[in-house]
Amino acid sequence: MHIATDFWTWVAALLTLAILSFLWDDNSFYRAAEHLYIGVANGYSITLIWYNVVVPNMIDPLRGAAHVVSEQGFAAAFFTFNEHNVLNPYHDNNFFIIIPMMVGALYVTRFIPSISWMIRIPIGITMGYYTAISIPASFKASIVRQLEASILSRSDFDSAWVLVYGLLIFVTTVATLIYFFFSAEHKGVLRPISNIGILTVMVGFGASFGLTVMARISLAIGRFIFIFKDWLGMVQ
Amino acid sequence: MENKTIWTRMMNIDRRIIYVIVAIVMILPIIFPFNLPMRVSKRTTQALFDAIDNFPSENGVFLISADLSPQDQPELYPMLVSWIRHCFHRDIKVLVMCLYPTSLGLAEQALNQVATEFNNRASTGIGRRVVYGEDFVFLGYKPPPIVPILGLGENIYEVYPRDFYGNDLRTLPMMVSKRIKSYRDMDMIGSIAANSLPITYVAYAQARFGIRVTGGVTAVSVADFYPYLDSGQLTGMLEGMKGAAEYEQLIVEKFPEDNGRRMATEGMSAQSSTHIAIILMILLGNVCYFMQRRHEKRGI
Amino acid sequence: MWYWFLAFVLLVSPGLYAQESPDSPAPPGESIDSEETIATGETISSEFQSSDMESDMGAIPAALPAEEIPTLFPPQNVVAIDVPDDDGQAVSVTWTPPTEGRPTRYILEIAGSDGFFEELTRTTLTEYTVSQLENNELYRFRVVAVYENGQSVSDETPPVAPRDHWMKLDEIPVILAILIYISLLLYFIQAARRGVELFIRRISGLTAVEDAIGRATEMGKPVLYIPGTSSIEDVATLASLNILGEVARRTVHYDVKIICPNKDPIVYTIAREIVKETYASEGRPDAFDPDSVFFLVPDQFAFAAGVDGIMVREKPATIFLMGMFWAESLIMAETGASTGAIQIAGTDAVAQLPFFITACDYTLIGEELYAASAYLGREPMLLGTLKAQDFGKLVFLFIMIVFTLLSLLFGLDAAGWVRVR
Amino acid sequence: MKRRLPMAIMFLFAIWGGISVFVGKTPVKEFDNLLRNKLLMIVGAFAIILGLGSLIFHHTQKIKRRARFWQYSYITLFALLITSFIGLFGGVRGEGGLPTIFGGTVLGAHEGLVYAFTDIKEKASFTANPAQFADPTKAVMELPREIPIEFNRFQASLLRQEIELRNTALRLSQQVVPPMISPVSNQEVPYKTDFKISLQALYEGILVPCASTMFAMLAFYMCSAAYRAFRMRNLHAGILLVSSFIVMLGQIPLATAYIPGLHELRQWILDVPNLASKRGIMIGVGLGASATSFKIILGIERAWLGGGDE
Structure with missing residues (x-):
């Protein structure tokens, strides 16, 4: 048994214990660890955004554009031509990058009450674009491809097992869809079908839960291995 | 107070007692491990192993989107290590990228670990050395996720002009010799993630660019991926620690010289004991429930 | 040389x-x-x-x-x-x-x-x-x-040139499906505008919302609302933000404090606008506490740790967990359950639903989350889209059954008709 | 104006998004790439300012009001300040101006050139493809002790890679480390460990253990949730219980090895009812999500605008 001598291993181990102590009850160790965690996580993401977004996409192009201006005059930094001699308004080293920066800066208008409505512009841009591209994507993956997979064909009937499986999947899929049908009360013929649907859903959820248990235990095991092996050195 | 039977009390047991039991059951096998027989799942682990083993051209290219975070490390990290090992054994070029900053450290650690493993082995005369830039490239991280997912379908050099270490990506020998530009030049995407990223890859990368996608996923999300596995959108997958342990076994069977640490296999004994404990607890909970109901009926 | x-x-x-x-x-x-x-x-x-x-x-x-x-x-x-x-x-x-x-x-x-x-x-x-x-x-x-x-x-092929095309026609099934769906949507929205009565059955998780807020009033304790842990690109987050508006309206009405921690800065911005405007439109702009909607941390588990802390320290009477969740779902739901709060969850993250079902009092499953804002608001146009959703399912079922029959009876490659690359 | 303009802009971008998915012409594609890879990212980066503002406001308010546990807010604020200071001035892995790595082998990068302050003394020469290197004239160099030397980026990255390899090996095994072979000369390199307070060190020493532990707590929560909730109260709960039970048993290698048919039964549950239920939910979710997207684009659902004046 040789206990770790590394500073950061000790920090990690003590934080691990402090957070685990929350299982017993809220206590000052947990509160300290939680607040430290939130602070460091925020600081970490600021730094990453700085290096991965701000520097390469804002500062570098502006610096490049300033350089172009100092060498070739002001117009060159706005009107850059690409290799096909086509005007390229979105060349890297270009003051064009100021436009999205200005749009982004509208977020900050929230602090100025009289024009705070302008915050809706960057929000609208982001939402408009991403909601629009999400529609074909979700139609393709969750609807059209699932439709294709749901349709039975003669080749599914090659063996008895495949046939039974295929039919069962078909019927239970229909039942699940019926269960989520909001336009009608689950009465009459819909009642047994939607019951099959909810039972199928429950089997699916049970399976998910069962599978998850394994995943979560793995994580706890990982933590204990850290404590007993890396920190305390009790296990080889 | 007097009508509180043992069953009622057992049913409303303080959750801390459960926590203590679970901790003990988990810790003991870590200190005293035991070995267990294993069975490889055909549709998931074996299918994936075969797919990587049968990349159409030798020296294939495998893009690994390593989006594991430290939290899911015990499950996902062994998968990443196994994939890289398999690729290095088969001389498949490996591209690793991260969609989340939290994955960077682990992804780099995995590459380094496997590279050290191979290079140490090579120094004893077994296998070959692997070299950064020739056998693997670490692309690093570029937010938000949708940017690299879609962007790599068009042009990898636009999304990642430089690799993680700041090299001009176009100058790396492997990128030059394999003429890697977009998904079309890669054989498969392997998405290691604790969330639905493999499905995002299916929805965007596969739907738009037609590349094969596989997943290394936590056991929790496995159930979600079955529809995709069934419809052929996913080419095999690894199911949590169990899948990783199976993959480790397949690699050792195929490449007996592999002497790397098999982390998933190590964790499986504590895994089993805790499962048994939970199953016993659920049984106990139900026994208490029924006994209490019987007691109530008799009482009324 | x-x-x-x-x-x-x-x-x-x-x-x-x-x-x-x-x-x-x-x-x-x-x-x-x-x-x-x-x-x-x-x-x-x-x-x-x-x-x-x-x-x-x-x-x-x-x-x-x-x-x-x-x-x-x-x-x-x-x-x-x-x-x-x-x-x-x-x-x-x-x-x-x-x-x-x-x-x-x-x-x-x-x-x-x-x-x-x-x-x-x-x-x-x-x-x-x-x-x-x-x-x-x-x-x-x-x-x-x-x-x-x-x-x-082999012989050489004749020369060929790659071209870019205006329309990616291989996506026809997707485009058709979207068009069908848009027309359904527009039809039912029009119907709702004309005042046609649209029937929507009771969804149990949603009726629980009112009761739960009522309970918070009785206990004089706050309501905690988590709008998911995803970004604005996730449609579930948008659905959750719509529900937040409805919940906020009720909290203004009952004069209950609302706490809304956020994981994503953009979502935080919108959530804050929504709550603030709800207070204004309900005539209580003074009651809006600028610190009630706040940004916590962009890290998944730091967020869970923070929310856990809020739950045990503020002891909210009602907890809403609506939107997209990942593994942190059960951390929050179990801690919430241990504080004795009423919990209403809703997500389209299939993997997290089992945990919400075991740890929460009511759970909106999958599309019920999307139905929720329409249902709570009872606005006819929104109900129209709910109807369109239902008919979308019917069309799906119809195609699925008819194509299967065609494929089985006549040996046609019906699945191929809807195949996309 | 205050509502129409944002909605009009939103609609325009939505139309563009829709077009870009189905149109394959190169200019469309190029602009879409630009929009996605650059412009939207720049716009989004500004939102974090609001987030941070809110965070700082939240905690300073707490301290001001002397709210319950206000002392802890200092921890968050200081941690935030120190972490971002180290990150912004020291670089992610210690390559910035602020010294964050002490002792041992230090590498830093500046303006495309990488300086190494190391104990490494060796002669490096390159025979490989010269096109890999920005400046082939720097291909041969002497590395005297603890004097800044110029590497080109590729060499430096290889060297840094090796140093990280050593660190990883040290961390993983805590024991004897294999000799470090320089990628530059293929000779063994003397090496000593260092002490870091770089951002990477904070990440590995604080964020990683905290996040893993939070996640690991799930194992405990799952057990207590299972104990309390998995009771055969009715048919639905019973079905949930039985199916999770079978799947759980099927995870244990021991059980699948000795209980005949268990493996197949588990697989059946995952293949058939699980598949069908997930597919059913997925189709509904797909329709529901698309409907919500449409409602937003068409301006029917406008919660994101808040209420307020027209």
């Missing part, structure tokens, strides 16, 4: 060779020293040659011993076409195996405007989609069959 160096460089870097060979002033035969030529000539199929050497072979078929060729058959029917309805830069090449013999693999070669063939890829399949070509440039292709004892080259 310099071209010996060049030859060396070319040998160690096949990629460079492929790019520079047309410009190379030294004839290929001379640029490789005699020893190398003999080595490659003898070992076309043997294993010990490095892949670098082999890739050079593809480009120098002249080095092949001539007498071996007649015994080996070339690949047949090499066809190269521009990939239809794509965004360009790609050509699809297909071929059939030779009439006799079993090649170990094929080498696909490409020639651009300079007319030189160079190796593109090697494969065991009989099709390949060539990418990263220049649009509107002409290319020719040929396929080399590699046998145990030599190689055989």
Whole structure:
């Protein structure tokens, strides 16, 4: 048994214990660890955004554009031509990058009450674009491809097992869809079908839960291995 | 107070007692491990192993989107290590990228670990050395996720002009010799993630660019991926620690010289004991429930 | 002397060779020293040659011993076409195996405007989609069959140029599905506008919302609302924000404090606007506490840790967990359950639903989350979209059943009609 | 104006998004790439300012109001300040101006050149493809002791890679470390460990253990949730219980090895009912999500605008 001598291993181990102590009850160790965690996580993401977004996409192009201006005059930094001699308004080293920066800066208008409505512009841009591209994507993956997979064909009937499986999947899929049908009360013929649907859903959820248990235990095991092996050195 | 039977009390047991039991059951096998027989799942682990083993051209290219975070490390990290090992054994070029900053450290650690493993082995005369830039490239991280997912379908050099270490990506020998530009030049995407990223890859990368996608996923999300596995959108997958342990076994069977640490296999004994404990607890909970109901009926 | 160096460089870097060979002033035969030529000539199929050497072979078929060729058959029917309805830069090449013999693999070669063939890829399949070509440039292709004892080259294809197309027509099933759905949506929205009564059955989780807020009033404790842990790109987050508006309206009404921690800065911004405006539109702008909606941390588990802390310290009477969640779902739901709060969850994250179902009092499953804002608001136009959702499901069911019947009764490839690339 | 303009802009971008998915023409594609890879990212980066503002406001308010546990807010604020200071001035892995790595082998990068302050003394020479290197003239160099030397980026990255390899090996095994072979000269390099307070060190020493532990707590929560909730109260709960039970048993190698048919039964549950239920939910979710997207684009659902004046 040789206990770790590394500073950061000790920090990690003590934080691990402090957070685990929350299982017993809220206590000052947990509160300290939680607040430290939130602070460091925020600081970490600021730094990453700085290096991965701000520097390469804002500062570098502006610096490049300033350089172009100092060498070739002001117009060159706005009107850059690409290799096909086509005007390229979105060349890297270009003051064009100021436009999205200005749009982004509208977020900050929230602090100025009289024009705070302008915050809706960057929000609208982001939402408009991403909601629009999400529609074909979700139609393709969750609807059209699932439709294709749901349709039975003669080749599914090659063996008895495949046939039974295929039919069962078909019927239970229909039942699940019926269960989520909001336009009608689950009465009459819909009642047994939607019951099959909810039972199928429950089997699916049970399976998910069962599978998850394994995943979560793995994580706890990982933590204990850290404590007993890396920190305390009790296990080889 | 007097009508509180043992069953009622057992049913409303303080959750801390459960926590203590679970901790003990988990810790003991870590200190005293035991070995267990294993069975490889055909549709998931074996299918994936075969797919990587049968990349159409030798020296294939495998893009690994390593989006594991430290939290899911015990499950996902062994998968990443196994994939890289398999690729290095088969001389498949490996591209690793991260969609989340939290994955960077682990992804780099995995590459380094496997590279050290191979290079140490090579120094004893077994296998070959692997070299950064020739056998693997670490692309690093570029937010938000949708940017690299879609962007790599068009042009990898636009999304990642430089690799993680700041090299001009176009100058790396492997990128030059394999003429890697977009998904079309890669054989498969392997998405290691604790969330639905493999499905995002299916929805965007596969739907738009037609590349094969596989997943290394936590056991929790496995159930979600079955529809995709069934419809052929996913080419095999690894199911949590169990899948990783199976993959480790397949690699050792195929490449007996592999002497790397098999982390998933190590964790499986504590895994089993805790499962048994939970199953016993659920049984106990139900026994208490029924006994209490019987007691109530008799009482009324 | 310099071209010996060049030859060396070319040998160690096949990629460079492929790019520079047309410009190379030294004839290929001379640029490789005699020893190398003999080595490659003898070992076309043997294993010990490095892949670098082999890739050079593809480009120098002249080095092949001539007498071996007649015994080996070339690949047949090499066809190269521009990939239809794509965004360009790609050509699809297909071929059939030779009439006799079993090649170990094929080498696909490409020639651009300079007319030189160079190796593109090697494969065991009989099709390949060539990418990263220049649009509107002409290319020719040929396929080399590699046998145990030599190689055989096919005919060249006629020149073909990759083009970019206006419409990606391979997506027709998707476009059709979207169009059908849009028309359903518009129809039902119009119907709602005309005042047609649209029936929607009771959804138990949603009726629980009112009761839960009522309970918070009785207890004089706050309501905690988590709008998921995803970004605004996730539609579930948008649905959750809509529900937040409805919940906030009720908290204003009952004069209950609302706490809304956020994980994403943009979501935080919108959530804050929504709550603030709800207070204003309900006539209580003064009651809005600017610190009630706040940004916590963008890290998944730091967020869970923070929310856990809020739960045990503020002891909210009601907890809403609506939107997209990942693994942190149960951390929050179990901690919430241990504080004795009423919990209402809703998510379309199928993986997290089982945990919400075991740990929460009410759970909105999948699309019920999307239905919720329409249902709570009871606004006719929103109900219209709910109806469209239902009919979308009916259309799906109809196609699924009819296509299956067609496929089974007549042996048609019905699944192929909706196949997308 | 205050509502119409944002909605009009939103609609325009939505139309563009829709077009870009189905149109394959190169200019469309190029602009879409630009929009996605650059412009939207720049716009989004500004939102973090609001987030941070809110965070700082939240905690300073707490301290001001002397709210319950206000002392802990200092921890968050200081941690935030120190972490971002180290990150912004020291670089992610210690390559910035602020010294964050002490002792041992230090590498830093500046303006494309990488300086190494190391104990490494060796002669480096390159025979590989010169096109890899920005400046082939720097291919041969002497590395005297603890004097800044110029590497080109590729060499430096290889060297840094090796140093990280050593660190990883040290961390993983805590024992004898294999000799470090320089990628530059293929000779063994003397090496000593260092002490870091770089951002990477904070990440590995604080964020990783905290996140893993939070996640690991799930194992405990799952057990207590299972104990309390998995009771055969009715048919639905019973079905949930039985199916999770079978799947859980099927996870244990021991059980699948000795209970005949268990493996197949588990697989059946995952293949058939699980598949069908997930597919059913997925189709509904797809329709629901698309409907919500449409409602937003068409301006029917406008919660994101807040209420407020027209």
